[in-house]
Amino acid sequence: MAKYTSKINKIRSFALSLIFIGFVVMYGGIYFRNHPLIMTIFMILGLFFIIASTIVYFWIGMLSTKAIQVVCPNCNKPTKMLGRVDMCMYCREPLTLDPELEGKEFDEKYNRKK
Numbered sequence: 001m002a003k004y005t006s007k008i009n010k011i012r013s014f015a016l017s018l019i020f021i022g023f024v025v026m027y028g029g030i031y032f033r034n035h036p037l038i039m040t041i042f043m044i045l046g047l048f049f050i051i052a053s054t055i056v057y058f059w060i061g062m063l064s065t066k067a068i069q070v071v072c073p074n075c076n077k078p079t080k081m082l083g084r085v086d087m088c089m090y091c092r093e094p095l096t097l098d099p100e101l102e103g104k105e106f107d108e109k110y111n112r113k114k
C-alpha cells in the first residue's frame with residue numbers, strides 16, 4: 001500500500017530536493033573548470049533548479065492561502081487541507097470535507113474532478 005503525506009508537505013519536500021539538486025549540479029560544474037563552456041552549462045542548469053524551487057515555494061505560499069484550516073479530530077492540532085481529501089500534517093490522519101467520503105479508505109483519486 002502506498003504511503004500518503006499531506007500535499008503541502010509533499011510539495012515542500014519537492015522544492016527542497018530541487019534546491020539540493022541545483023547545488024549538486026552547480027558543484028559538479030567545478031570539476032569542469034578547465035572547460036568554461038561545460039562549467040557554464042552546469043551553473044545555468046543548477047541555477048535553473050534553484051529558480052524552479054523558488055517558483056515551487058511561491059506556489060506553496062499560494063496554495064497555503066487557499067487551503068482550508070481545520071482542527072484535526074485525531075491530534076487536535078490545526079492543520080491545512082487541500083482538495084476534498086487530504087492528510088493531517090502532524091499525525092497523518094485522513095481528513096475529508098465531503099460527508100459522502102467519510103469513513104472510506106483514504107484515496108487521493110477523490111480529488112480528481114470527473
Ligand SMILES: [Zn+2]
Binds near residue numbers: 089
Ligand atoms: Zn492530526
